[in-house]
Amino acid sequence: MFFSQTSYNLDSFKSEFKSKIYNSSKEKLIQNISNKSYGFIRCLYEDDIKKIDDVCKKLMEFKSILFLGTGGSSLGGKTLVSLKSNYYKQDLKKNIFFIENIDEDSIVGLLNQINLDKTAVVIISKSGETIETLSQFFFIKKKMKKIKNLNERFFVITENKRSTLKSIQEEEKFNYIEHKPDIGGRYSIFSVVGLIPAKLAGVDIKKFRDGAISFLETLLIKKIKDFDNYFLPSLSIILLNRNGFNISVMMPYIEKLKNFSLWYKQLWAESIGKNGKGITPINSLGTIDQHSQLQLFLDGPKDKFFTIIGKKKRFDSTNLDCSFGKKKYKILDKKNLEKLMYAEMQATITTLKNKRIPLRFIELEKVDERTIGSLTMFFFLETIFCSYMLKVNPFNQPAVEESKVLTRKYLKK
Secondary structure (H helix, E strand, O other): EEEEEEEOHHHHHHHHHHHHHHHHHHHHHHHHHHHHOHHHHHHHHHOHHHHHHHHHHOOOOOEEEEEEEEEHHHHHHHHHOOOOOOOOOOOOOOOOEEOOOHHHHHHHHHOOOHHHEEEEEEOOOOOOHHHHHHHHHHHHHHHHOOOOOOOOOHEEEEEEOHHHHHHHHHHHOOOEOOOOOOOHHHOOOOOOHHHHOOOHHOOOHHHHHHHHHHHHHHHHOOOOOHHOOOOHHHHHHHHHOOOOEEEEEEEEEEHHHHHHHHHHHHHHHHOOOOOOOOOOOEEOOOHHHHHHHHHHHHHOOOOOEEEEEOOOOOOOOOOOOEEEEEEEEOOOOOOOOOHHHHHHHHHHHHHHHHHHOOOEEEEOOOHHHHHHHHHHHHHHHHHHHHHHHHOOOOOOOHHHHHHHHHHHHHHOO
């Protein structure tokens, strides 16, 4: 397997493996995996990568590609692009930008920095009615109105049904890629929504999907032993919630996974938070947030469950020369940044453990496509499994509909 998981301060929950809610939820999840009942699983086997390749071939003709979308329409692709992009400065062959918000200053600032004559635009909205995404489109279209053959550089990803975005695509004769109706936005990372930007960034999308399939096969082949090993923390989160633990902190010690933690935050929050139930996700980043949030985590309310994500030690990192003048900073001399990162991560884990705070440590073999594919599938399934144990629907988000209606009402004033 591409990652391992170690639990701390959770042994007392193992007795609940016999509980009715755990076993009924487990049976339901495994049955749905076996039957490929989830759209994000079916697309692993049904979607033709060649179609994605064909779309990307057209997009590669442009120097910059803008992805318009919000929530699940952007976070998955953004996460995968992060695997290949430098944390500090975009260094990809193509300039890939995700326009997620509607702050005009930010959008204008970006458009002023790129050559619009060499820019393509991908508009993503499953429903075709996301008002923020539609506003982004109309704003950018106006900025590009003088460009010839405008329809050739616009690509629309939406469901094949009547909607505002589908009507725009048909009227303007834009390129069209279907968004599968059985895949919700936050579960769309294995579909065209996540794979097109990933492919453009140089991600091996076949290996990414293979990693996901590998995790599914592991569960089905060794479902009794491996399931309980993987999902003890999931059960623990739900049981802890009954005792006032209502915050789940994801803290990777890998900068390339910062966007992964943001992707997870949406997945967990929209899936779990319903009917007065829920566990609030917080994303943090080691070692940066050791100097901002860790004081609260260690000495504040005992209401949090922690997921620390790190990678195996590397031995090919550059050693530091810590001499200055006639002196030397001995504690770091001949050490390297990787060793320091690992030491700080272990120190955080040990401190949390010693304070009897519930946590798990997920260690990645590598930060590559197969590993992240496997990890992504694990968090999909964990989220659904926890939703089953809480008896909420992991695939809808009914509460946000009211704010959408009110937004349209206030626009008419």
